Amino acid sequence: MTYHSEQLVKELDEIAQSLRMDALEMIYRRKAGHPGGSLSASEIITALIFHQLRIDPKNPDWEERDRFILSKGHACSLLYAALARRGFFPREELQTWGHIGGRLQGHPDRLKTPGVDMTTGMEGHGVAVGAGLCLAARIKNLNYDVYVLVGDGECQCGVLWEGAMIASKYRLSELTVIVDHNHVQLDGPVHEILPVDSLADKWRAFNFATFEIDGNNMREVLDVLDMAKEIRNKPTAIIAHTTKGKGVSFMENKSAWHGRPPNDEEYAQAISELKRRLSKE
Amino acid sequence: MKKMSIRKAYGQALADYGAENPNVAVVVADVSSSVQTGFFAKRFPERFFNVGITEQAMVDVAVGLALGGMIPFANTFAVLFLRAAEQIRTCVAYAKTNVKIVGSYSGLSNFKDGPTHHVECDIAVMRAMPNITVVEAADAVEARKMVPAVAEHDGPVYLRLSRSDVPVLLDESYEVKIGKGVVIRDGSDVALIASGVMVSRCLEAAEKLAEEGIDSYVVNMSTIKPLDTGLVVKLAEETGALVTAEDHSIIGGLGGAVAEALGEGKPANLERIGVRDTFTETALSYDELLDHYGMGVEDIVKAARRAVQRKHR
Numbered sequence: 001m002t003y004h005s006e007q008l009v010k011e012l013d014e015i016a017q018s019l020r021m022d023a024l025e026m027i028y029r030r031k032a033g034h035p036g037g038s039l040s041a042s043e044i045i046t047a048l049i050f051h052q053l054r055i056d057p058k059n060p061d062w063e064e065r066d067r068f069i070l071s072k073g074h075a076c077s078l079l080y081a082a083l084a085r086r087g088f089f090p091r092e093e094l095q096t097w098g099h100i101g102g103r104l105q106g107h108p109d110r111l112k113t114p115g116v117d118m119t120t121g122m123e124g125h126g127v128a129v130g131a132g133l134c135l136a137a138r139i140k141n142l143n144y145d146v147y148v149l150v151g152d153g154e155c156q157c158g159v160l161w162e163g164a165m166i167a168s169k170y171r172l173s174e175l176t177v178i179v180d181h182n183h184v185q186l187d188g189p190v191h192e193i194l195p196v197d198s199l200a201d202k203w204r205a206f207n208f209a210t211f212e213i214d215g216n217n218m219r220e221v222l223d224v225l226d227m228a229k230e231i232r233n234k235p236t237a238i239i240a241h242t243t244k245g246k247g248v249s250f251m252e253n254k255s256a257w258h259g260r261p262p263n264d265e266e267y268a269q270a271i272s273e274l275k276r277r278l279s280k281e
Numbered sequence: 282m283k284k285m286s287i288r289k290a291y292g293q294a295l296a297d298y299g300a301e302n303p304n305v306a307v308v309v310a311d312v313s314s315s316v317q318t319g320f321f322a323k324r325f326p327e328r329f330f331n332v333g334i335t336e337q338a339m340v341d342v343a344v345g346l347a348l349g350g351m352i353p354f355a356n357t358f359a360v361l362f363l364r365a366a367e368q369i370r371t372c373v374a375y376a377k378t379n380v381k382i383v384g385s386y387s388g389l390s391n392f393k394d395g396p397t398h399h400v401e402c403d404i405a406v407m408r409a410m411p412n413i414t415v416v417e418a419a420d421a422v423e424a425r426k427m428v429p430a431v432a433e434h435d436g437p438v439y440l441r442l443s444r445s446d447v448p449v450l451l452d453e454s455y456e457v458k459i460g461k462g463v464v465i466r467d468g469s470d471v472a473l474i475a476s477g478v479m480v481s482r483c484l485e486a487a488e489k490l491a492e493e494g495i496d497s498y499v500v501n502m503s504t505i506k507p508l509d510t511g512l513v514v515k516l517a518e519e520t521g522a523l524v525t526a527e528d529h530s531i532i533g534g535l536g537g538a539v540a541e542a543l544g545e546g547k548p549a550n551l552e553r554i555g556v557r558d559t560f561t562e563t564a565l566s567y568d569e570l571l572d573h574y575g576m577g578v579e580d581i582v583k584a585a586r587r588a589v590q591r592k593h594r
Contacts, residue, residue, distance in 0.1 A: 142349075
């Protein structure tokens with residue numbers, strides 16, 4: 001495992017924090033979007049897009065690029081902000097999110113947005129689609145890895161576990177599934193709506209190499225991604241314990257913020273909180 | 282007429298085409314021996330994936346294979362793809378991935394397993410999804426020739442196959458043209474437009490109608506979407522009397538598509554042969570079951586007579 005320098009961690013942390021502000025601004029401007037699950041996933045998406053993935057913004061369809069499937073597609077404000085900052089399209093374009101004729105749909109669209117590897121938004125598909133991508137790589141002798149970010153509510157979907165069985169059968173070590181375990185879904189706490197208890201045990205039982213980390217801690221995210229790369233003969237699952245709405249006090253752990261935009265005052269307060277944190281980092 | 286198995290012809294063709302095209306991959310959900318993907322599996326085990334009874338994930342795995350540049354054929358019973366309708370709609374149709382959905386055992390062709398295994402609404406479901414091309418094979422020759430045609434057609438395709446052995450109608454010179462209906466018998470009084478196994482029944486009906494002086498076109502409408510509306514309108518103008526025939530509900534399938542085309546193009550007398558908005562029953566033979574549910578040769582003859590008579594009212 002490589003040692004990640006203080007400098008790198010700090011830089012990535014700053015990006016993660018800025019992306020939170022970008023995402024909130026986008027949601028505020030559009031008066032629609034999903035703040036809670038976008039804020040919880042910022043360290044994970046940042047670590048992938050700005051560090052882990054072998055991708056090239058100038059050649060988004062490069063055959064040997066690593067693939068990233070945002071299976072929890074409702075977190076796309078953060079993904080769009082990250083892709084823009086990484087150079088896949090101009091940052092001004094973020095302002096056109098959700099406009100008719102624009103390239104940024106309400107949920108990710110692989111045909112419209114450079115850098116989006118798969119159309120998502122309906123929960124549950126990412127693991128099986130990722131498995132198919134890994135199988136294609138084997139047939140074609142291509143050397144890429146596939147990362148899939150799922151929600152914990154999404155772990156209620158049967159098709160996700162079907163995909164897990166298939167990935168396990170074919171020992172797809174190229175596949176890494178990250179669960180953004182923020183404990184809150186649209187209608188309320190996950191443990192009330194439909195418990196997905198012992199997530200790590202579940203993934204282990206499906207024969208995934210399984211890790212648990214603090215998914216809002218950049219160093220832990222970077223380290224675990226390195227460890228996942230070392231796994232042979234089986235896919236990896238990372239249970240990333242996160243906080244829904246991370247970074248904005250009144251949004252944290254509240255299902256009400258799963259899918260509603262902030263009003264003027266809420267937005268001002270959210271941005272000032274995020275700025276304060278950024279200046280501390 | 283000599284009968285041949287549609288599913289076997291498909292399975293062999295898939296293996297043959299696999300030899301020609303290294304990008305073809307096959308996924309199947311625990312029905313490989315039924316839908317005859319074993320020929321492919323034997324020759325190309327590295328491109329064959331039996332994923333068990335996971336129809337939804339099977340479609341998603343096919344989507345992933347397509348994203349990785351393969352041409353995946355996803356196989357199971359037609360009725361079981363209804364379970365994966367959202368996968369097909371979102372990840373195949375909307376995401377425009379190059380996945381070929383092969384619904385075998387369609388219509389009532391799995392007569393002996395009963396109505397749970399019959400399917401009367403798959404075409405209706407697939408046809409309403411944007412971006413999906415819907416085709417159906419009329420006999421073993423067409424099933425065989427459709428494999429390369431479907432593989433080389435860029436984009437999502439739903440290929441509907443029958444479990445049954447059906448009379449061979451087409452000869453080696455037949456060329457599959459996706460989007461085009463093929464007139465296989467010329468006529469003047471009425472046009473019988475059919476897909477799948479009902480094409481051969483329409484040919485029989487046409488012979489009977491000829492005996493009573495009714496001269497029938499027979500059309501193999503193997504592409505149900507996009508429908509060859511040009512041909513439908515032309516036949517409506519020429520004959521004014523149309524009969525559709527399919528092993529599917531009269532709602533939303535070929536009959537529905539032709540009715541829509543006539544409504545917006547050239548209104549004409551139309552009779553629809555198919556499952557009349559009902560669930561079906563188990564039977565001892567496919568032919569008996571089709572006859573029982575109003576898809577017999579005699580039913581086609583009567584429908585043609587009615588359509589012709591209505592012209593003269």
